[in-house]
Amino acid sequence: MSFLLPLVVLLPLLGAASALIAGRRPRLQAILTVVALSATLAVAVALLVAVDTGGTIVVEVGGWAAPWGIVLVADRLAALMVVTSAAVLLAVFIYTIGQGLADGDDETPVSIYNPTYLVMAAGVFNAFIAGDLFNLYVGFEILLAASYVLLTLGGTRARIHAGVTYIVVSLLSSLLFLASVAMIYGATGTVNIAQISERIGEIPSDVQTIIHVMLLVAFGIKAAVFPLSFWLPDSYPTAPAPVTAVFAGLLTKVGVYAILRTETVIFPGGALSNVLMVVALLTLVIGVLGAVAQADIKRLLSFTLLSHIGYMIFGIAMGTVLGIAAAIYYIIHHIIVQTTLFLATGLVERIGGTTSLTRLGGLLKLSPVVGVLFFIPALNLGGIPPFSGFIGKLGLFIAGAELGTPLSYVLIGAGAITSLLTLYALMRAWNLAFWRPKAELDASEAADEAAASAAAHLTEAPNATTTMTARSAPRLMTRATAAMVLLSLALTVFAGPLYEIAHRAALDLDGPGAYVHAVLGSDDAP
C-alpha cells in the first residue's frame, strides 16, 4: 500500500497543474479541482485504513535508503490529520463553488484561486507526511506561499494591509525554522527526523535546549500560541470567508502538529513541558478574553481559534499517552468545528450584509437554517455535551487529573473557564445576530441610542465597517456548511472508534522508539 503515500501530495499538485491549464474555462477548472480533492480524500481514507491495520508506512523517495534519502512517513497521527484536512478542504472548496456561482465570479479571479488552493493542500499534506525536517520546511513554504496569494487575493487595500503583517511574520518564522534546521544539521549531521531522534541525546544539553527553543518558537508562530499570536486576529478576518475558514481550520494546526512531533519524536524527554504548560495557560485565557471583547463575528472567531490552541498545547505538554490522545482528538475536532463556524459566518455575512454584531439582528426570521448551522458548532466549540468539544475537553481534563501536578490542575481550571467564556461569547453573538428582533436594532439606531443596546460596550472593528448588500445564501454554500455540521456531529456519534484510533496514535508516539524503528528499521546501520 506504500504507493498511496506520495499520491496525497502528487494528486493536488497534478490537479493544480491541470487547473492552471484549464484557466479560461472556470467550470472545467472547478470540476478538475473537485476531482483532485475527492481523489485525495479517497486515497487518504485508504491510507488511514492501511496504516491502522498494517502499521506505519514509510516510502523512501527515489529509492534512496532511509537516513540519506528523503522519506515520507505516515503513522496513525499523520494519516488521521491527512484524512481530516482532505475532508475539510473538499467541503470548503464546494462552498467556494457555491459562492462563485452565485456571484458570477466577478469578485475573485478564480483562474488563480483554484490552483493556489490545490497547491496549499499539497503543502499541508506534505508537511503532515514529511519524515525529514528539511522536507517539513519545504512543506511549510509551499503552504505559506500559497496562503500569501490566497490572503491577498484581489489586492484590495484591507487585504494588502492584512497581508503585509501576515507575510512578514510568516517569513520570519520560516527563517527561524530554517536556521534551526541548519543548527540541527550542524549538531547531529542529519536532517532525518528519526535519525535526529537517535542522535540528539549525544549532543550537549545546552545545545539541545537552544535548538529545542528555536524549533518551538518557529512552530509557535505558525501555531499562534500566546506571545506569538498577535498577527492572527489582524490578518485572518479580511480574507474571503472560505479562505479564512480553511486557514483557521488547517494552517495553525500544521504548526501544532509540528510541535507535537517535536515534543514526541525529536525531544521526547519533555524538557520544556512546564514552559509549554504556562504558554498553554496564557494562550487559553488571553485568547478568550480577546474574544469576549469583539463586536465582529470574524474577529471573535479568530480569538477563540487562538485561545483553543491552548487546549492542544496543554495535551502535548502533558506528554502522557492519555494527554496526547486527547490532544489528537481535540485537533481533529477543532479543525472541523472552527472551519464550520467560519463557513457559517460567511453565510451570515451574505444574508445579513455584515459580520458586525452592532448591525446584525433578526436573522433567525430571515433564515432559520443558517441560525441552526451557526448554533450547533457554536455549542460544540463551547464544550456542551454531547458534542465533540465536550468529549475532547473531558479527555484533556481526565489526562490532566491523572498527571496530578499543581500546574495541570491550574490548567484544568483555566480550561473550564475558557470553555464557559467561549460559550458566553458565541451565545451572545448568536443572540444579537439571530435572536434580537430587527425592529429593536432599527429602533436603537433611529434614536441614536446605541449605547443602550446590549452590544454597545463592544469595540467596533474599524476594518469591518464595509457592508455588503444582503443577499440570500446560495443552496450549495448552505449544503456545504450543513455537510460540515454533520461531519462535526459524526465526531460525537463515532467518538468511540475515533478516540480509540487517537489513543493508538498516541501509543505510537509514546517514546520515539516506534517511529525510529519504522523509518530506520531494526538494524542500526548508519
Place this chain on the structure above:
Amino acid sequence: MNASLVLVAIMAVMYACGIFMLLERSMTRVLIGFLLLGNATNILILIMAGTVGIAPFVAEGVQAEELHDPLPQALSLTAIVITFGLSAFLLALIYRSWHLGQVDEVVDDPEDVAVSERDVAVEDEESDPQFAADTDFETEAASTTHAAETSVRPNEPGVAKSGGTE
C-alpha cells in the same frame, strides 16, 4: 567541527543588519531586511557543513573524509530558490501597496489606533466635570458612544492620502 571565522562574522553582521532593516517602517527596507536575513541563514547552513574539503565527486583514491559535505549546499540551494520566489512576491505586494496610495510604508493597524484613542477618550470624560455627577453606568455608556465615534477616524487620513497621490 571547524568553521571559518570570516564566514561567521559575515553571517553575524548580516543577521544584525537584516533584523534592523526588518524593523523599519518602509516596506522596501523590510524587503531588504528579509533578503539579508535569508542570505545570512544560507551562510549559516554553509557554515554547518564543517571542514572545507575537495569537491564531492567520487573518484579513485579519494577518501570520504577528504570530500566536502554536499548536503548543506543542496539545502541552501533550495532555500535560495524559496527566498527568491518569496521576494518576487513581496516586490509585487509592495508595488500593489504603492499603487493603492498607501505610500511605501507599513500603516498603523486601525484597530490599535482605535484602542489607543478610546483610552484617551475615556480619560477625557473622566476629568470632564459634566459627567462627574452622573452615575458610573452612564459615564461608561457615554464614553463608549464616544469611542464608537472616534473609531471611524483612523481611516480618514488614509483616504485623504490616496486622493492626494492620484
